[in-house]
Amino acid sequence: MTTMELKNIEAFLMVIEKGSFSAAADALYITQPSISVRIQQLEKELNSILFKRENGRKTTDLTYSGREVYPYFHEAFQLIEKGKNILVDKPVTPKQIKISCTHHMGVEIMPEILKILYECFPWIEFPIEIRSTEQITEDIKTGEIDIGFANLDPKENHPDLSVIKIAEVQNILVCAPDHPLTKLDKILPSDLENQRIIVYNREFVTSKILGEFLEKNHLREYKEVEISNVGWLKMMVRKGLGIAFLQEIIVKEELKNGKLKKVSLRKSLPSTSIYFFSHSKVPQNIIESIIQTSNRIF
Structure with missing residues (x-):
């Protein structure tokens, strides 16, 4: 069994998507004769004609064989793209995420949260700083702190921060x-x-x-x-x-x-509300772990 070249399958799919050989050639930055050669090579590999002919020339209408293989080639190429993008688009995991909280939370709440973070993300450092609510919100805005926990006055508003209410404490x-x-x-x-x-x-x-x-x-x-x-x-x-x-x-x-x-x-x-503040660059899986742990604590 011969190994089919991906570039030939790509040419086949592009002709169908663009509706013409010339448009497919433009999309792949190659010449129209090159598209035709790739289609011919694929047909030879499959021992089947994929596009119908009219007056001796290929059209973009699929033959029975073309319709049969199209969904498989299409799905395979989508999976290849996903495999490529999962690494290309994967955000860079930070080596350190700075946490800040008020004093009493550092004593009573943070040990439980840190325990989960250390277990789930052992490759990341989580330095802690004790600060006031005002300092926490300001430092997250400037990027000096990544995430924070604080009690927030209901009358206060921070539209430029990601703020999640995690508990109502008696x-x-x-x-x-x-x-x-x-x-x-x-x-x-x-x-x-x-x-x-x-x-x-x-x-x-x-x-x-x-x-x-x-x-x-x-x-x-x-x-x-x-x-x-x-x-x-x-x-x-x-x-x-x-x-x-x-x-x-x-x-x-x-x-x-x-x-x-x-x-x-x-x-x-x-009661007093406890809020979780976060910077936009913090990975979502870390935020979800913190929220789940907070819900369990409270």
Whole structure:
């Protein structure tokens, strides 16, 4: 069995596609006689006439044999093109993808996400930087950071970024296990008057949302201590130095092992949205892995 040359099959398919030998020759940047020679070679290889003749000259109408082989040659050439393009069009995988998140997410959320990224993409480095939401959005715009996680004020808008909401996190009130508040049934925000409330960074989105909630519910007289470190904040609450409004996921372990207690409120606290920001050059399979992992965490 002789091996058919691809250029001859290509000429055959091009004549059918373009509707004439001359147009096929132009498309392949060869002369019309060269097209005719390739068709003749293919017919010789197949021992069959592929195009009908009229007054001794080839037409572009297919013979029975031509119609029989056309779908197979057409499909084969499509597969060849796909095989070529899968490598030609394949995006270059970056060696490093920079991630940024706010401090508490770096402590509570990023270990789970990094575990999946390390397992699925061992050839890529994922350096982490802790930054504010404002810094994260700005750095992704400039390309300094590739992906980021942050709480976003619902009133904010970032039309020039890829922003995906990955979770709605419940906020709760927590205190030490022996705090007097644990003896009470469901309380009103106004019952917290003169309590020391430890706040994680007044400029933090959740802190602003909860501050507005307390003011709306007539709690204005309370002592406030600002701590910009989640670990210290939780330690102070455990020691009975104050109470705190925190995202439930941040104190999941402390609630489980009894180091902190949840205080029930008669009015539901507003939740906080967590968003995933990404740069356009980040491969889609990495984005999908992060979103799937985030959905599982929350």
